[in-house]
Structures are given as structure tokens and as C-alpha cells.
Amino acid sequence: MNLRSCRTLGLKVAGLTALVLGPVRALSQEIGGVLDRPLDISRDGHMIDFILDKTILLVSIWFAVVLVALIWFIIRYRQREGHRRGHYFHGQNLPAIILQIAVGLLVFLTIDLQLDRLSMEHLEKTYYRYPPLEEALRVEIMPQQWAWNIRYAGPDDRFNTADDAVTLNDLRVPSGKPAIIQLKAKDVIHSLFLPNVRLKQDAIPGRVTQFWFEPVKTGRFEMVCAEHCGLNHYKMRGDFIVLEPDEFELWLKEAQRLSEIAFDPQDEDALWGWEWEERR
Template identity: 35%
Template sequence: MSTLKTFLLRVAASLLFLAVPVLGVWTFVTAEANGWWFPLNVSSYGGEIDYLFDLILWMVAITFVLTEGALVWLVWRFSRPDSSRAVFSHGSHKLEMIWTAVPALLLVFIAFSQMEAWSKVKIAMPDGTRPDEPYTVEKPLAEVYASQFDWRFRYPDAEGNFEGADVVESAYDFYVPVNTKVLVRLRSRDVLHSFFIPQFRLKQDAVPGMEIPVWFKAEETGSYELICAELCGWGHYKMAGKIHVLPEDEYEAWLANARTALYSNGSED
């Protein structure tokens, strides 16, 4: 190969590998402006999850830039035509020790830094069913039933029973009070589904035969999409719901109204 061709190849290859960290970082930097980023968090624990994501993002980004940068530099520097031989080295014990120990420490740090948030979201439940943290005992607000391809939200009657004539059932729309720890029982009637509310940073599969407790505390009123996140059949993409976070009094009014509407005489239909 001619010298010019070799040179051009070196430049092209190095630029190509250089584009990986450059465009890679650029994509992440501009992601938020492009809308390719997390939707705004509105739950009490979502901030912690976002923080952990950012923490890992920073560690990952630095490693990414350093390793990809090193790769580019190595490709550029050591691909130049040279009649002499390569450095005859079989490795370095010292380097191996360093690049084993340092990542090990970082990884252990990452692992331990995740545990508290996980325990808060998934292990400790407001009703004390997983009593790792002292919570006031509360009853589930609702039972969420997933089925192909629908969400049903069942609110207990005034006595807190989920079986009985006065259970209020709502399709698609799930009304919850703001700034309240809401505990729901997640159930499925048929196949696996997953209860995913991106803005709450909450996801939990619904498994037939299991009754899984899920809790959240929404801190801002508004309507948020509920998405099924586990393949549940051909209509998976149709399985949507909406969570309406209402001020406490509006929520109470809605529930009272729904209980009354249950005994409607049909004149409004």
C-alpha cells in the first residue's frame, strides 16, 4: 500500500473511532433538548432513582470517554508505519492489580449506593407488609387488575372491603390523591402485565396468582400515562391507562360521586 493510502486509512479509522465518544457524548448532552430524555418526575422517590441514574451516568461517561479516547489515541499513534518492532511486553502485574482493584472498589460503591433506594421503593411497604421501615399502617387504596388488554381499578367500599356490592370500578382512569402514600394491590386475571408509570419511575409486573403490593406518592397533580410494560399478547400496545392525581378533596369528591353513581337509575344515560 502506498504511503498516502496508509496515511488516509489511519486518519479515517482514527476519526471513525473518535466519532464514537464525541457523538456519543454529544447525543447525551443534547438529549434533553431533543426530548430524548426522562419525562419529568412527579413521585416522591423518583428523584432518588434519577439521582442514581445520574451518578452512574457520570461514572460511566468518564470511563467511556477515557477508554474510547485511549483507544483512538492508541489506534492513531501505533498504526503509523514503522519498521521497528512492537514493544515486546507480555503484560504488567502492577497495571493488572491497579485496573482490577480500582474498578472493583468503584463497582462495590455503586452496588451499595443502590440499596437504599431499592429498599424504599420495593421492600418497605406503607402497610407494613414488608416491615423494614416504620410506616403507619394504611389500607390499600385500590386493587389494580390487569387483563388482556385493559386496566381495571377497584376501590374498596366504605368499610375497606374489596369484595362486595359497593366496590367502585373504573376502567382506564385511575384516580389517586396527591401527596399521599398510595398503596395498591397489583393483580392479573390472565397473563403477565406490567404496571409502568414513567413519570413516577414505577414499574412492577402483574403476575396471575400473585398479589403484589406497589406504592407511590405523587407530588404533583395532573394526568399521567400508565403503560403496560410486559408483553401480554397481540394487543399489548393497546393496553393503556391514565392516572389522575387529584387534590385530596377533589379525590374524595370523586370517590363519593363514583359511589353514588353506582346506584344511578340510568336517567343520565
């Protein structure tokens, strides 16, 4: 290979590298500057972050492998003097089929199977193990177009009675105590998303769904609907506030007092709750 050929090859490789890495670098800067993860305020949110980081790592490794292979093929099979022209085929012979199956299995084993194993370990260790009801705060939420109806059991410790505390777009929980949330939609499918605890749960008409979490940091955060539910879906937001336990108890008592004052026994929609469904 003469000097001119080497220079031409070098320019081609440099151009290809810039073409691939330029958009990747710009995208990573955009993601790093704009799409930072929300603050994790839950006891177990780090498990979700770990799965996300693991996914990015495994996919990046395979991306690098493919990128190196592409560059090697470009160099190895480039058009040059004295080199026999390459023969292109559709990968239908036996060695090509075996290679495709082997690569597909390798990708499945190193990415999909690994992520599935880690996810199931986290689910079985934490999210599927609900805390005892006597140790947890219970909350019922009925989403509708386009608001969050939220209910806390009153002094009688039963839901759907006149002494319940009822709020609109205002979910409050105490720090350091598990909270079990049950949902049932009034109209269409909604999805309660709490970015700061890394959890999301669908709310379905006629069916009760639930999830739980334990916040460990106080503050004011946001809850949103993550399922397109109609024209004003983008407006379906609410406050998610974590209080110190003493502050929460004071707030809950005041919310119960105000709800009892506002309760209208003639209003058919006032008792929209349901009998708590205990699940394990």
C-alpha cells in the same frame, strides 16, 4: 519524525475522533430532544433519577478512559520507519491475565458495586418502608388483555364487596397521601408502569404483588403496560390522575355511587377483587 509524518498522524487522529464523537454527539442530541424524562410528581422519584444520572456518569468516565487508551495505542504503536513491528498475542500469558482481572475488578468496584450500594440504600430507606394502612389509600388492580380493572374499597373499608368503587383504565389518587397498589393479573403477566413516579411492578396470575408511592403534584398522566402481553399490548394504556384531596373524595363518592348502580350480583366476574394482603 518529519513534518509529513506529523501531518499524516494528525489527520488519522482527527478522523478517528470525528468517527467516534460524531455518532455520540448525534445520539446525545436525539436523546436530549426526544427522550426527555417525564415530569417527576412523586416524593421519592428523585432517587431513581439520581441512580440513572450516576450510571451515566460512571459509564461515561470509563468510556472516556477507553477512548483515550485507544488513541494512545494508535499513536504509540503506529507503523513508522525504524520502528519494530508489533507482536500480537492472545493475552494468555500471566501478566496479561492479571491485568485483565485487575481491570475487570476495577470496573466492577467503581460501577456495579457503587450502583448496587446506592440502590439498596434507597430501597431500604424508602421503598421497603410501607406507610401505615390507616394513613394510605389502598387500591387493587387486576390487569387483563388489554385493560386495567381498578377497585377502591367502599364505605365498609373491605375489598371485593358490592359497595366498592370500580373503574376501567382510570387510576386516581390524592396528592400528598401515600397510595399502596396491589396487583394480580387475570390472564398473563403484565407490568404496571407509572413513568411520572418512576415505578414499575409486575402483575402475575395467581399471586399478589404490590408497591407504594406518594404523589406531590396534581395533573393528568399516563399508565402503561411494560410487559409484552399479546397482540394488542400497545393499546394497554390508561389515565393516571392526581387530584387535590377534596376533589378526590368527591370523585370517589361519585365513583362508588355509579359502581353500586352498575353492580350485577348475577355477574360472576363482578367481584374479581381479593381480601387485602397486608405486608411489611
